[in-house]
Amino acid sequence: xxxxxxxAETEKTAAIWRLAFRPxxxxxxxxxxxxxxxxxxxxxxxxxxxxxxxxxxxxxxxWWHPHELLFGFAMAIVCGFLLTAVQTxxxxxxxxxxxxxxxxxxxxxxRLLLLLPFxxxxxxPAIFDSLFLGxxxxxxxxxxxxxxxxxxxxxxxxxxxALIVNLVSYYALQERNFILANQIWxxxxxxLALLITIVGGRVIPFFTAMRVKQPKAEPIFALExxxxxxxxxxxxxxxxxxxxxxxxxxLLLSAGVLHLIRISRWLPHKTLKEPMLWxxxxxxxxxxxxxLGLGWFINNEFAYRSLLHLFAIGCLASLCLSMISRVSLGxxxxxxxxxxxxxxxxxxxPIAALLRAVMPLIFPAQTQTWLWLxxxxxxxxxxxxxxxxxxxxxxxxxxxxxx
Numbered sequence: 433x434x435x436x437x438x439x440a441e442t443e444k445t446a447a448i449w450r451l452a453f454r455p456x457x458x459x460x461x462x463x464x465x466x467x468x469x470x471x472x473x474x475x476x477x478x479x480x481x482x483x484x485x486x487x488x489x490x491x492x493x494x495w496w497h498p499h500e501l502l503f504g505f506a507m508a509i510v511c512g513f514l515l516t517a518v519q520t521x522x523x524x525x526x527x528x529x530x531x532x533x534x535x536x537x538x539x540x541x542x543r544l545l546l547l548l549p550f551x552x553x554x555x556x557p558a559i560f561d562s563l564f565l566g567x568x569x570x571x572x573x574x575x576x577x578x579x580x581x582x583x584x585x586x587x588x589x590x591x592x593x594a595l596i597v598n599l600v601s602y603y604a605l606q607e608r609n610f611i612l613a614n615q616i617w618x619x620x621x622x623x624l625a626l627l628i629t630i631v632g633g634r635v636i637p638f639f640t641a642m643r644v645k646q647p648k649a650e651p652i653f654a655l656e657x658x659x660x661x662x663x664x665x666x667x668x669x670x671x672x673x674x675x676x677x678x679x680x681x682x683l684l685l686s687a688g689v690l691h692l693i694r695i696s697r698w699l700p701h702k703t704l705k706e707p708m709l710w711x712x713x714x715x716x717x718x719x720x721x722x723x724l725g726l727g728w729f730i731n732n733e734f735a736y737r738s739l740l741h742l743f744a745i746g747c748l749a750s751l752c753l754s755m756i757s758r759v760s761l762g763x764x765x766x767x768x769x770x771x772x773x774x775x776x777x778x779x780x781x782p783i784a785a786l787l788r789a790v791m792p793l794i795f796p797a798q799t800q801t802w803l804w805l806x807x808x809x810x811x812x813x814x815x816x817x818x819x820x821x822x823x824x825x826x827x828x829x830x831x832x833x834x835x
Contacts, residue, residue: 445529447828451519451835452527453763454825455536456512457756458818463543464505464749465814468807471497476800495605496546498617501744503561503598504543506624509752511539511568513631514587516763521584524575527567538564558602565595590627594620597671619671621740624748625719626663629691632751633659636712637698639758643709643769649697655690662687677730684727691720708768711754711778718746718785734796738789745810746785753781753813760821765831772820780813 448454473480474493519526527535542560545552569591576584597616604613633656641648665683669675675683695716703709722743729735753774761771787806792799829835 448826449529449532450828451763452515452532452535453512453756453759455532456508456515456539457760458822458825459536459540460505460508460512460752461756461814461817461821463500463508465811465818467500467505468810472804472807476804492605492608492610494610495601495613498613499601499605500543500546502617502620502624503594503601504539506748506752507565507594508539509756510624510627511535511564511591513755513759514591515568515571516759518572518575518584518587522575522579522581524578526575527571531567535564535567538567554602554606558599561598561602562595565591565598569595586630590623594623597623615671615673618740619667621743621748622663622667622670625723625743626660626667628716628719628747628751629659629663632712632716633694635755636695636716639712640699640703640709643706644699644702646699646702649699652697655694659687659690659694662690681727681730684723684730688720688723688727691716691723695720706769707775707778708754708758708771711757711774712751714778714782715747715750715754718742718750718782722747735793738792740789742785742789745788745806746782749810749813750778750781750785753777753817757817757821760824763829763835764824764827765829765833766824771824774816774820777813777816780809780816784809784813 448458471493515526518524538560542557542564545557545560569588572591573585573588576582576588597620601613601616604610604616633651637648662683665675666680666687669680669683695713698713700710700713700717703713722739725739725742726736729739757771757774757777758768761768784806787802787809791802795802
């Protein structure tokens with residue numbers, strides 16, 4: 433094994449810039465905490481919103497909301513995780529120091545430029561977003577290429593695809609093509625579902641087996657490959673709409689059933705006493721439930737759009753919160769199972785998912801109430817993370833090692 437860190441050099445670097453998980457987990461969680469209240473205020477109480485008419489007339493709220501939750505929040509967490517994990521996988525140095533600061537600053541500038549109360553050329557935030565994703569994709573590729581670890585090259589490819597899709601999203605806004613924009617948002621949601629399928633299949637059964645001290649469920653080749661093909665097909669279908677709706681329905685229902693079979697083999701019933709585990713399983717369970725719901729209501733546009741939030745909040749956001757809580761402790765040399773009490777935060781997001789995705793289907797007349805309540809639980813969940821983990825992420829490892 434190579435010594436990829438020079439302790440003397442690392443100690444000169446501010447703790448926040450020592451590995452990618454530090455700024456991106458903290459920045460992504462802070463963005464998530466603030467953006468839903470900002471969105472709700474701007475949409476329902478514009479007289480109290482921080483945004484003026486220029487913002488709403490040029491960066492339309494129906495574009496800004498999904499774009500920033502996907503390419504702002506979600507991609508920050510994804511890149512923070514992958515750029516940290518690739519160093520462990522390959523034993524090659526990942527982003528740190530000035531390069532990490534530039535990458536994070538590019539991400540942050542793109543977010544801030546979209547909030548300015550005056551007109552700007554859209555190519556400016558697009559450039560900074562592309563720089564952020566481009567550096568992340570290149571770093572992943574460089575680490576994997578140096579050790580020829582080809583089984584992980586797909587992550588670099590996926591980040592490159594995300595960069596291209598993001599540029600198309602800016603084009604859709606420029607052209608006011610919201611049919612294209614909607615296809616992009618759905619495509620990115622399924623892109624993230626594909627990523628969760630890959631990464632979740634690796635880490636959730638491994639973490640569970642290690643903690644409950646039982647053998648890890650070995651992957652079933654046919655099941656894993658079938659899920660991979662189905663999820664890729666759903667990404668393509670969401671963006672390009674090349675298949676008939678009946679075929680898409682079969683894909684959704686089939687993927688949902690296979691995901692249920694998959695998670696049932698990961699010993700979920702053994703995790704009920706450990707929040708750092710049951711939160712992962714509960715988040716992943718929302719994926720097949722959402723897929724089955726989308727398949728069932730594929731002919732009901734209102735229900736379909738609402739149930740996309742069951743995945744976005746119940747699976748994606750919840751899994752992000754659980755993973756960043758765990759990774760932040762592990763990579764700062766703390767005991768993963770003796771960290772801050774995050775039970776309330778882990779419970780808040782599933783509640784928010786039900787309030788946002790399910791309650792409007794049952795009581796549509798009270799939709800605004802459900803959205804405000806969901807936003808409150810969302811804010812509390814990520815606010816608790818920022819409160820508990822800001823000191824952890826901004827200070828050096830407690831064992832004195834680099835990272």
